[in-house]
Structure formats: structure tokens, C-alpha cells
Amino acid sequence: MYKNLGRESCLFRDRADACERVINILPKEILKAEETVVLGVSEGGVYFADRVAKALGARMDILITESIYSPVNPKLAIAMVGETEKIVMHKALIDAFDISKDYIYSEAERKYREEISTYIDKYRDGQVLGGLDGKFVLLVDECVETGLTMMTAIKTAISLGVKNVFIAVPIIDNVVYENLVKVCDDLFCPSKISDYISIEYYYENLEPFSYEEIDKIMSDSNK
Numbered sequence: 549m550y551k552n553l554g555r556e557s558c559l560f561r562d563r564a565d566a567c568e569r570v571i572n573i574l575p576k577e578i579l580k581a582e583e584t585v586v587l588g589v590s591e592g593g594v595y596f597a598d599r600v601a602k603a604l605g606a607r608m609d610i611l612i613t614e615s616i617y618s619p620v621n622p623k624l625a626i627a628m629v630g631e632t633e634k635i636v637m638h639k640a641l642i643d644a645f646d647i648s649k650d651y652i653y654s655e656a657e658r659k660y661r662e663e664i665s666t667y668i669d670k671y672r673d674g675q676v677l678g679g680l681d682g683k684f685v686l687l688v689d690e691c692v693e694t695g696l697t698m699m700t701a702i703k704t705a706i707s708l709g710v711k712n713v714f715i716a717v718p719i720i721d722n723v724v725y726e727n728l729v730k731v732c733d734d735l736f737c738p739s740k741i742s743d744y745i746s747i748e749y750y751y752e753n754l755e756p757f758s759y760e761e762i763d764k765i766m767s768d769s770n771k
Contacts, residue, residue, distance in 0.1 A: 559719060559739050559750040563592070563690065566718035566751070567599045569738040570688075574600070574716060581605035584684045587677075589613060589701040592690035592747075592757050598765045600688055600716060608769050610762075611677060611687070612667045613700045614659040616652060620645050628696050629656040630704035631664050631677055636696060671766045681709035687732075688716050691747045695724040702731055719750055 560566040584606040588597030594610055601608030615625040618641070626647060627637040635656050642652070668674060685705045692698055698715060705713050715728060715735040721744035729735045739750070748754055 558752045560752070562751060562753045562755065563595055563757075564599075566690070567596050570596065570716050570718050570736065571600055571603045573736050573738055574604070574686075575734075575736075576604060579604050579606070579684060579686060579714070584686060585609065585680055586686045586688055587611040587701070587705070589687055589689050589697055591759070591762055593688050594762050594765055595757055596690055596716075596718075597688040598769070600686065601769075604686075606686075607679075608765075609677060610667075610671060610766060611701050611704060612664050612671075613697055613704075614663050615696075616655045616659060618645055618647065619651060620647075625694075625696060627652050627656070628700040629659050629664070630700045631660075631668060632704050632707045633657075633660055634700065634703040634707055636700040636703055638694070638696060670763075671770075677704075677708060680705065682711050684712045684714065685710040686714045686716055690718065691750075692717050692720040692724055692728070693744060693746075695728055698728055699731070702728075719747070720744070 581604055584604055586597045586601040586604065586606050586608045588594035588610045597608050612631045613628050616627040616629060618624040618626045626641045627635055629635050637652060668676060687698060687701045689698065702713050712733040715732050717737050719739045719741065720737050722740050722742050725735060725740050
């Protein structure tokens with residue numbers, strides 16, 4: 549468990565508190581149960597998606613993405629690929645490190661084959677995310693840092709025929725908010741801040757979210 553001792557920086561007690569604040573600002577008159585699908589776009593996002601979907605009475609699922617890292621710095625994400633093989637690239641970083649598009653595409657293919665397809669098999673018995681045609685989709689995560697994951701999720705959702713794309717997160721940097729709100733139908737967030745640091749900085753207590761917990765949520769959702 550992460551305990552933030554700099555309490556003046558805390559915005560939330562824990563994930564449950566953050567999730568409740570997100571739920572409280574959602575337009576439930578628009579996001580009707582039979583018309584809405586809630587999609588978690590990260591491990592922590594699955595927790596939020598489960599809580600939000602239950603509050604709306606809507607279907608919940610996970611939208612799987614994987615980062616593509618720089619060949620120069622293996623910790624630096626320069627692009628991302630989603631489960632329909634849509635790719636979003638961080639052009640500034642790619643240009644700065646002079647990384648070829650061939651590298652991006654080959655890594656995207658490998659990530660899909662070795663990682664994304666494995667999760668599709670695990671969570672949906674090999675079935676690509678479906679049933680989104682004409683639906684309102686609410687993309688949910690525990691935070692948004694660079695926006696790369698969320699942009700990939702938006703691109704993937706649109707490719708699957710959704711009617712509208714909304715985003716719901718407890719915290720987001722103001723600059724990233726301005727970028728994302730231009731490419732989705734609306735973005736719901738109780739805490740928009742300047743100079744985002746890292747997710748742990750804004751929680752009093754942040755419990756690790758395990759793959760076992762994700763497995764349980766997805767198993768219960770499939771039932």
C-alpha cells in the first residue's frame with residue numbers, strides 16, 4: 549500500500565473515494581443502461597469501470613492496449629497499439645529519437661501477437677471486443693498522464709462503430725484534458741490540475757491492484 553504523507557497534495561482518500569466522485573458527476577440521464585458500455589482501459593481502470601458500470605446498470609468490459617517502447621530507452625513509451633491493431637504514435641518522441649515507422653509497425657504486430665491476443669483469449673475466449681455498434685461508450689481509467697492510452701482507446705472504439713465516445717477519470721492534467729476533449733464527445737473529471745506529477749501523489753492510500761482482482765472482476769462481468 550502506498551501512503552502519501554504529504555497530505556496537502558491528496559485529492560482522494562483511496563480508489564473507492566475517487567471512483568465515487570467520478571460517479572457523482574456522470575450524466576446518468578444520457579448514459580442509460582441499455583445504451584452504454586463502460587470500458588476500462590488499464591489495470592486500475594478495470595476497478596473504476598466495474599464500479600461505474602454497476603452504478604449505471606450498464607455492461608462492463610476491458611479495452612486492451614499495449615505500449616510500444618523506444619529502442620533507445622526501454623522505459624519510454626513512444627506509441628501504443630489497441631486490440632483492433634489501431635496505432636497511436638507520439639510523433640515528437642519518435643522524431644526526437646529518429647525512430648523508424650517500420651520499427652513501430654513491427655513492434656505493434658509483435659505486441660498484438662504476444663500480449664494483446666493472450667489477454668483476448670483470457671478475458672473473452674478469443675473474441676475481439678464487440679457489441680459496441682451504435683452504443684455510447686464510456687472509457688474509464690484511474691488517471692490520465694500523457695493521454696496516449698486514452699487516444700488509442702478512442703481510436704479503437706471508433707473503429708468498432710460506437711455512436712459516441714465519453715471519458716471518465718478522477719484526475720487529469722489540464723493540457724492533456726484540452727487535447728482529449730477535442731476528440732471525444734465529453735470528458736468527466738472531478739480534478740483537473742496543472743503540472744501532473746504521478747498518480748500516487750494525489751491519493752492518501754493507494755492499494756496495489758492485482759491481476760487476480762482483475763481476473764475476478766472480468767469473470768463476474770462475463771457471467
